[in-house]
Amino acid sequence: MPDITDELPRLAPIMQNLLKENVLVGPTLTNVAVMEITQEYQNLINQEAQKLVHTYWTTELFSHPFIQPYFQKVVATNAMIDAITSTAAFYAHLRLGQEGLDESMIFVASKLLETSMQRYTPKNIFWLAFIVNAYDDYQAIQYYQPMLATDFVSGSFHRPWSIYRLEEEFKLILDYGAAEWVTHTSDMSIRLTQRGEKHLYKFRQFLEATGFLEKRAQLNRFAGFGQMQDYDDVMNTLTNTQELRSLVLTNAKLKPGMHVLELGCGTGALTLEGGLVNQVGSHGLVTAIDPSVGMLNRSLQKLKSYPESSVKFVQATAEELPFENNTFDAAIGCLFLHFTNIQVTLKEIHRVCKPGAWFTTVYGLQFPQTEPFMTEWLTPIYENNETLRNSTTDQLPSEDTVREIIDTLDETYDQVQIYPVEMIGNTFHIDKTIEFWFRAAHIFEPFMRNLPWKAQQDLIENLTNRGYQIQNKYGKEGMIQHHPGQFLQARVIKV
Numbered sequence: 001m002p003d004i005t006d007e008l009p010r011l012a013p014i015m016q017n018l019l020k021e022n023v024l025v026g027p028t029l030t031n032v033a034v035m036e037i038t039q040e041y042q043n044l045i046n047q048e049a050q051k052l053v054h055t056y057w058t059t060e061l062f063s064h065p066f067i068q069p070y071f072q073k074v075v076a077t078n079a080m081i082d083a084i085t086s087t088a089a090f091y092a093h094l095r096l097g098q099e100g101l102d103e104s105m106i107f108v109a110s111k112l113l114e115t116s117m118q119r120y121t122p123k124n125i126f127w128l129a130f131i132v133n134a135y136d137d138y139q140a141i142q143y144y145q146p147m148l149a150t151d152f153v154s155g156s157f158h159r160p161w162s163i164y165r166l167e168e169e170f171k172l173i174l175d176y177g178a179a180e181w182v183t184h185t186s187d188m189s190i191r192l193t194q195r196g197e198k199h200l201y202k203f204r205q206f207l208e209a210t211g212f213l214e215k216r217a218q219l220n221r222f223a224g225f226g227q228m229q230d231y232d233d234v235m236n237t238l239t240n241t242q243e244l245r246s247l248v249l250t251n252a253k254l255k256p257g258m259h260v261l262e263l264g265c266g267t268g269a270l271t272l273e274g275g276l277v278n279q280v281g282s283h284g285l286v287t288a289i290d291p292s293v294g295m296l297n298r299s300l301q302k303l304k305s306y307p308e309s310s311v312k313f314v315q316a317t318a319e320e321l322p323f324e325n326n327t328f329d330a331a332i333g334c335l336f337l338h339f340t341n342i343q344v345t346l347k348e349i350h351r352v353c354k355p356g357a358w359f360t361t362v363y364g365l366q367f368p369q370t371e372p373f374m375t376e377w378l379t380p381i382y383e384n385n386e387t388l389r390n391s392t393t394d395q396l397p398s399e400d401t402v403r404e405i406i407d408t409l410d411e412t413y414d415q416v417q418i419y420p421v422e423m424i425g426n427t428f429h430i431d432k433t434i435e436f437w438f439r440a441a442h443i444f445e446p447f448m449r450n451l452p453w454k455a456q457q458d459l460i461e462n463l464t465n466r467g468y469q470i471q472n473k474y475g476k477e478g479m480i481q482h483h484p485g486q487f488l489q490a491r492v493i494k495v
């Protein structure tokens with residue numbers, strides 16, 4: 001039987017390009033952005049998906065009958081519906097900072113998909129859109145197996161953002177031999193076959209290697225920070241972030257008149273009320289970047305109370321700075337570096353800074369924590385989780401990782417100073433802590449990414465309940481979290 005996984009090596013570079021172009025960027029983004037899509041927009045998305053399929057889908061497209069001919073088209077339409085929805089959600093939420101979709105975003109998304117079909121061929125786009133959904137499907141079956149057919153078809157456990165029922169996917173998975181009926185139970189339930197297990201493994205590998213899972217995680221983080229309405233209040237009252245901001249600012253060697261780059265500026269707490277703009281004065285300039293439009297919008301709101309400040313807020317990630325080489329006299333940032341690909345970020349900062357510019361920052365280091373209350377609280381995450389415990393991908397960096405990266409930078413930075421700082425969190429406020437860890441910072445993402453949507457929500461609820469039990473046991477004083485962090489300062493050198 002022809003195997004879809006044989007296509008993966010050929011599809012990998014196309015997937016990478018799509019991710020760069022922000023097409024097909026990850027359905028779970030819809031989880032935060034568009035859980036409620038009005039009937040009117042559902043119809044419109046449907047209509048646009050049908051149009052794409054009508055124009056670009058032909059039965060010959062998939063000459064080997066891996067998909068049964070009679071529902072090929074429906075599955076393709078469904079994949080297009082999700083591709084349009086998630087791409088539209090990306091533009092609405094992460095480019096425009098809007099809570100939900102609107103008509104124009106749906107048209108933009110549909111147009112982008114069409115352009116991608118022309119650029120990379122319709123067949124490849126249909127494949128990729130299909131794989132993204134199949135990954136979530138297979139993962140859910142594996143996690144819940146035996147999974148009730150009705151639960152699969154309603155999608156409520158693993159793709160609640162889908163605006164259609166998953167009957168066709170269900171038939172396809174069974175026909176294709178990726179799942180089978182479980183015969184020893186009286187319920188109508190299914191489980192993965194060996195073939196299904198193999199495919200899930202290969203899909204996961206593919207989505208990891210192409211950066212899809214990483215990008216999806218990142219986007220959820222940007223959206224999550226953007227949605228955290230009480231960010232300033234939580235950080236200022238429950239943590240020592242204000243202290244850390246002043247530590248960075250007082251050591252940053254800034255002078256009036258400088259053009260300073262601030263990275264991960266968030267709500268402008270360091271930029272504006274934290275005093276960064278005052279340090280550069282009216283002849284200087286602060287260019288402050290953050291990828292989260294929700295956060296930047298709050299900075300812009302605040303800026304109205306600082307009419308004299310020379311500051312420019314720009315949406316960007318630290319890994320891809322939209323500035324010319326040698327633009328800045330200094331770079332600064334508070335609690336952002338640990339959310340980035342540190343090596344890439346340090347190279348970008350080096351590129352956009354002038355020789356002799358200082359970069360100064362503080363950031364958090366990896367869990368697990370040694371405090372008994374933390375270990376006890378987070379047991380459901382760490383038990384049986386060697387991968388998470390040892391992994392350094394996308395969670396906070398370990399001290400060793402940072403050291404190794406710094407060691408590779410001796411051609412680009414000198415006078416490196418690195419020392420421990422303590423980040424303190426008052427985790428007694430359970431709901432706020434959980435909101436920050438799971439909905440904004442997504443600190444445990446490497447673990448969460450392997451769970452279907454509903455299992456993630458259940459785990460968060462479980463941890464919230466555990467939090468209240470821990471609170472009773474340890475009390476306010478016993479729940480102060482001492483989180484390891486580092487201060488880093490280095491000077492840009494260019495030969």
Ligand SMILES: C[S@@+](CC[C@H](N)C(=O)[O-])C[C@H]1O[C@@H](n2cnc3c(N)ncnc32)[C@H](O)[C@@H]1O
Nearest residue numbers: 225264265266269292317318334335336339340
């Ligand atoms: C904990 S907040 C810190 C915000 C601010 N510096 C402060 O002191 O309050 C982390 C910020 O990093 C931003 N961030 C996440 N990933 C980033 C990336 N790849 N590049 C730049 N900023 C990023 C988030 O959007 C968020 O605003």
